[in-house]
Amino acid sequence: MAREVYSELMKAIGAGKFVFTGEIQPKKTASLDEALRVARALKGHVVACNVTDNPRAQAYLSSLAVSHSIQTEAGMEAICQMTVRDRNRLAITSELLGAAALGIKNVLTMSGDHTSLSDNPSAMPVYDIDTAQFVHLVRKMVDEGVDIEGNRIGGSVRLHVGIVGNPNAEPREAELLKIERKVKLGADFMQTQVVFDIERARSFLGEMKRLPIPVLIGIFPCKSHRIADFIAKNVPGIRVPEGFVAELKRAEEIGEKPLRSAKIDEINFRFFSEFIRETRRTTHASGIHIMTVGYEEIVKRLAHV
Amino acid sequence: MVNSLIITRSKPFEKVHEMAAPYRKVFIVGCGTCATSCQTGGEDQVKEIAKRLGGKVTGKAVVESPCDLRIVRKDLAKSKEALGRADAVLVLSCGAGVQVIADYTGKTVIPGLDTLFIGKIERIGRVYERCRACTDCLLYETGGICPVSRCSKGLMNGPCGGMADGKCEAGGHIRDCAWVLIYKTLKDQGRLETFSKYREPRDRSKKSQPQEILTR
Numbered sequence: 001m002a003r004e005v006y007s008e009l010m011k012a013i014g015a016g017k018f019v020f021t022g023e024i025q026p027k028k029t030a031s032l033d034e035a036l037r038v039a040r041a042l043k044g045h046v047v048a049c050n051v052t053d054n055p056r057a058q059a060y061l062s063s064l065a066v067s068h069s070i071q072t073e074a075g076m077e078a079i080c081q082m083t084v085r086d087r088n089r090l091a092i093t094s095e096l097l098g099a100a101a102l103g104i105k106n107v108l109t110m111s112g113d114h115t116s117l118s119d120n121p122s123a124m125p126v127y128d129i130d131t132a133q134f135v136h137l138v139r140k141m142v143d144e145g146v147d148i149e150g151n152r153i154g155g156s157v158r159l160h161v162g163i164v165g166n167p168n169a170e171p172r173e174a175e176l177l178k179i180e181r182k183v184k185l186g187a188d189f190m191q192t193q194v195v196f197d198i199e200r201a202r203s204f205l206g207e208m209k210r211l212p213i214p215v216l217i218g219i220f221p222c223k224s225h226r227i228a229d230f231i232a233k234n235v236p237g238i239r240v241p242e243g244f245v246a247e248l249k250r251a252e253e254i255g256e257k258p259l260r261s262a263k264i265d266e267i268n269f270r271f272f273s274e275f276i277r278e279t280r281r282t283t284h285a286s287g288i289h290i291m292t293v294g295y296e297e298i299v300k301r302l303a304h305v
Numbered sequence: 306m307v308n309s310l311i312i313t314r315s316k317p318f319e320k321v322h323e324m325a326a327p328y329r330k331v332f333i334v335g336c337g338t339c340a341t342s343c344q345t346g347g348e349d350q351v352k353e354i355a356k357r358l359g360g361k362v363t364g365k366a367v368v369e370s371p372c373d374l375r376i377v378r379k380d381l382a383k384s385k386e387a388l389g390r391a392d393a394v395l396v397l398s399c400g401a402g403v404q405v406i407a408d409y410t411g412k413t414v415i416p417g418l419d420t421l422f423i424g425k426i427e428r429i430g431r432v433y434e435r436c437r438a439c440t441d442c443l444l445y446e447t448g449g450i451c452p453v454s455r456c457s458k459g460l461m462n463g464p465c466g467g468m469a470d471g472k473c474e475a476g477g478h479i480r481d482c483a484w485v486l487i488y489k490t491l492k493d494q495g496r497l498e499t500f501s502k503y504r505e506p507r508d509r510s511k512k513s514q515p516q517e518i519l520t521r
Contacts, residue, residue, distance in 0.1 A: 038329050085458075089506060113467040114424060114457050114475035125458065131505045132462035138504070174488040181462060185503060193466060236469035237476070248413045 003188070006158040007105030007180065008077045009048040010188060013214045018280055019287030020303040021079060021191070021216060022046040022296075028119075032170035033067045033158075039074035042294040045201055045303040048077035050108060050191070050289070054086060057118030064095060068102045071151040079162060079191075080104050083112025089129035089137070093147045096138065108162040109134040129178070132182050135161050139186040161186070163214070166193040167204035168237035183211045191289045194220040196233050196244065198278045205283040214286035217279055221268040221302065223295045225249045231305065244271055268298050276305045310339040311344065311399040312432055320378050325395060325417045331358060331415070332384070332391035334406055335367035340476060342426060345418050354417065355396070371402030377409050400463035404500030418468040421447040422454075438513040447489030455483035460503040464488070 005011050012019045024035050039049060040154045049070060053063040065080035080099055085297050087095065099107060103225040117124040129137065129148075137148050138161040145153050163182045170173035179190070195201045201217050208215055225248040232240040241262050249269045254260040291298045309414060312481040325331055334352050337401040340346025348367055355362045359399040367414025381388060388394070399420040407414040414469040437454045453459050457475035458467075463484030467474030469483040491500040 002454065066363075111458055111460070111467065114467060116457070126458065127458040128509065130458070131464050132503060133466070133506045164466055166466050169464075169466075171466060171485060173492075174464055174468075174485055177482040177488075177497070178464060181501060182501055220493065236467055236474060282361045 004158070007048070007160050009106055010160050012047050013098055013189065013286045017287075018266040019050050019216065020046045020299075021050060021289045022299050022303075023050040023052065023246045023289070024066060025052045025055060025293070026063065026066045028058065028060050028210045030061070032061070032066065032069050035061070035070060036074050038296055039070035042303075043074060043076050044298060045300045046290070048079050048106060050079040050291075051158045053083045053110065053112065055113060055225070057085065057113045057123070058116045059118075059120055064099055064102070064104070067104050070111065073104060074284070077106070078104055079106040081108045081109050081110055082134075083110045083130060083141070084127055084129055084134055085112030085115065085125055085300075088126050089148055092129065092134065092143070094107075096141060096157065096159065097153065100141075100159055105187075106159065107138065107161060108164065109187075109196070110164055112212065127213060130155065131163065132178075132185060135163060135182050135185045135187050143186075149290040160188040161185040162189045162191060163191050163213075164193060165204075165208075166237065167195045167200050167217075168193060168235070168239070170237060172204070172207070173267070176266075179213075180211055183213045187213055189214050191216045194218045194291065195230060195236060196220075196238070196240050196275075198275050201275075201279060202283055202287075205279075205285055209284055215284075216287040217283075217285050218291060218303075219272055219275060220291045221272055221295055221298045222248060223264065223268075223293065223298075225252060227293060245260040247270040265301075268295075269301055272298075272302050273305045276302060306441050308472050310342055310423070311401075311423045312424040312426075312434070313340050313343050313399055315345050315350070315397075315418055318354070321354065321359075321395065321415060321417050325358060325361070325384050325393065328391075328413065329361060330363045330391045330393075332363050332388045333358075333393055333395050333417075334381075334396045334398070334402075335365070336402055337367050338372050339368040340402075341367070342420065343432075344429070346443075350397055353514040354397070358395075359419070363390045368398075368402075371396065371398040372405055374409065377405055383411070397416040402443055439507070440516070441508065446502075446504075447487045448494060448496070448499075450483055450486045451489060452483050452487065455486075455514070460484065461507065478518055 012243045049061045051067045067080040108197040109131045141157040163178045211270050225245050228240050228245045249262040308430045336346040346354045350363050355365050364384050369503040370376045395417050396406045397417040404413050408507035423436040425433050425435045434454050439453045464482050468482040472478035473480045473482045490498050
């Protein structure tokens with residue numbers, strides 16, 4: 001049975017469009033200004049924006065609060081990331097009800113980086129339920145109007161549930177079986193961890209083809225070689241091409257700022273537009289998820305490739 | 306020999322000394338089972354700490370199992386007089402043992418050890434956590450590898466996105482990812498369908514209150 005479609009993201013995917021999503025990372029601040037600035041900058045370029053939920057277990061401005069604000073104040077649809085690290089099933093159910101009540105349409109279910117990486121490393125990691133169980137919970141709330149225990153919910157929960165996959169994961173079979181489990185449970189869409197290697201993305205998508213779920217491949221344009229190094233160090237299993245990093249390093253030696261920025265933009269645009277074109281041409285991917293740090297300019301350009 | 310038991314670690318002596326400072330006389334109890342295997346509360350460790358505490362020690366005893374009140378009664382009967390003269394009891398056992406001694410003596414207890422986990426001792430210096438006493442053992446379907454104690458997130462449907470090359474993100478990709486170990490074992494056993502199945506959220510209610518077994 002076809003599921004009802006609530007979000008612009010899922011409408012665009014359903015219509016067969018090749019979609020682009022962006023990302024907003026709230027910081028440790030009580031101000032919404034920066035998040036709204038990014039949302040406004042990306043408006044009209046990406047169909048929706050992920051809002052991260054305490055990445056690397058840092059306690060930041062709430063994902064739900066920012067998701068709501070970018071929708072109401074910037075007109076940008078949110079993909080509200082939610083981890084099972086900081087909330088038990090009661091808090092997750094409550095947060096999902098809050099999201100639905102506030103008009104959020106997409107939630108992305110994640111385990112969440114372990115608290116050992118945190119800026120509050122003594123915190124208790126929760127993990128009462130895992131992401132498969134989280135997907136199951138959202139389905140029950142949306143499809144049956146009940147929570148995990150079967151308690152009835154008032155009103156209707158109109159949410160799409162997303163999952164993450166990692167094309168860099170080894171052993172890959174374990175990763176694929178995990179994804180398949182969540183697809184069977186009723187996940188609506190998938191966004192992947194960052195990939196730089198088109199061959200890796202292609203072979204991953206090749207194996208994903210048997211699973212009925214739209215996939216958005218994750219990319220990460222880098223404003224400096226330091227960001228590329230950070231990704232290389234912190235994204236599990238990733239390999240950042242040495243040539244790409246070397247090019248960034250060379251560009252960073254250019255003395256004049258406008259020339260330097262233009263060169264860095266050119267390097268990123270060349271690398272990632274090629275990646276996007278190849279993905280569109282040779283895979284069944286439904287789109288690209290573009291993650292950046294303070295680099296909206298490149299997102300605006302890449303989202304029209 | 307591979308033992309599986311309650312793993313303890315000695316508190317720094319300064320901490321023990323600080324707790325013992327207000328008391329004139331102290332009796333010392335060791336543990337003949339787990340803490341002896343851990344070399345934290347056996348004959349040698351009891352003697353050593355008695356020596357360091359010096360004149361304030363009225364006596365000492367290594368109880369076979371300080372967590373078993375029946376054995377405590379029997380083993381400490383011989384030390385009644387020395388125990389009676391003590392203002393406090395220093396106990397070198399896990400937390401369960403300390404509490405039994407507290408109940409039994411009615412005196413101030415000083416825990417000399419920190420209780421770490423239920424684990425496997427491979428050899429001295431190689432000790433691993435292997436059980437969280439979760440009340441619902443699922444080792445049959447996880448190839449004899451416990452995701453509750455060995456997955457840093459205690460996931461039921463792993464691996465998570467933090468796994469890289471079969472290693473766990475917690476602690477920096479050094480330890481094996483429990484779910485990759487489970488995957489490999491079940492695959493070797495021709496039971497991959499057991500890996501792939503969906504496991505429901507766990508019933509946490511039993512661990513939400515102090516557990517008691519009352520059959521008689």
